[in-house]
Amino acid sequence: MHHFTYRDHQLYAEDVAVKDIAARVGTPVYVYSAATLRRHFRVFDEAFAGADHLICFAMKALSNLSILKLFGSMGSGFDIVSVGELMRCLRAGADPKKIVFSGVGKRDEEIAAALEAGILMFNVESRPELDRIAEVARQRKVKAPVSLRVNPDLDPGTHPHISTGHRTSKFGIPLSQVFQYYAQARALPDLELVGLSTHIGSQITDTGPFIEAGEKLAAIVRKLRSDGIALRYLDIGGGLGIPYQEEPPPPAEYAAAILKPLTGLGVKIIAEPGRVLVGNAGILVTRVLYVKETDVKRFIVVDGAMNDLIRPVLYEAYHAIWPVHKPAADRPSVIADVVGPVCESGDFFAQERELPQVQRDDLLAVMSAGAYGFVMASNYNSRARSPEVLVDGTRMHVIRERDSFEDLVRGEKLVELGS
């Protein structure tokens, strides 16, 4: 469910015409819908209502300050993976006691900054990381709250680049070593053992892998309890998919499936959803520059590119493309590749896609671009990153300006060198 709909053939973001946004801020531009963000958070949160729980939005999916503030105001915590994300969510008013710090490569400064902020817990992924966190905590004379991230060794059935729960992946502690880790962590006086975590992958469209992970986690929590280690938190990670093309289970079905094996454990459930909260709440609006026809292909060349949205080439991802002005139903369609100006063959939003005929200056909306869209944008080809606009009812707010040329060269020096 989202709030991008046609009214009289014009695409609207809530009550604002997308063409008006494009006219005001130019293209390409990311447009988000506040009503959709609120709705997604509420539906996800309500799905877990039967359990003591905390939602920690995986802010890597979309980290604009205004979006973080909106989620924070609804009671969300945050799953962070860097000191940059820590500072961002604190700037947006996050409650440090609702922040969990994930990731395999935390630096000492990052650990120190998180301890200083007083976060809820670190999700720890290896023995050397456990030792570093203990050492940084000892130096600062505090106890570090830690949760061990286990790798449940299963196949989440998603794209290999976003699959994390198999034993060959760099993530998590192997099942075979997890009790040994807890025993070792218990012996370190600068740590407080508070939880068990996992995250098996992203864009998962079936409840099976979540249930399998839940059953494995529940067995670990029970065994630890019988060994005298009573955990407070069980962090189930994120990973629920969205309907790019597939039909994932709705949040209520997902939550019911994953909670079933976890009932009666006496732990607070932490969930780290990213994509499912923001994916369908954002679109990338781009303008047609040229329609190029060769003997064998038709290319719609648009002003957005892989530097704006890299998902199609990186994950073979499908994003629906909608015309901002919907033509009459009898207008003939064409088969075309939608490509950008970047000098790479991988610079496309769609290949061999059936679309309505378009011409120069027409606007297209790349749908479901709210998650891992803007946050993965780069300045490749010295292209400015797009502005971000948040629509709320009849109002539009520019929540990030387009990069200026000075932004592109910020920090660079023109040094004097002999030729």
Ligand code: LLP
């Ligand atoms: N928790 C942890 C520890 C994670 O690593 C991730 C995502 C999440 C939660 C949130 O997962 P989600 O609910 O969004 O599936 N750039 C890729 C996705 C990378 C996901 C990385 N980790 C894409 O565009 O598909």
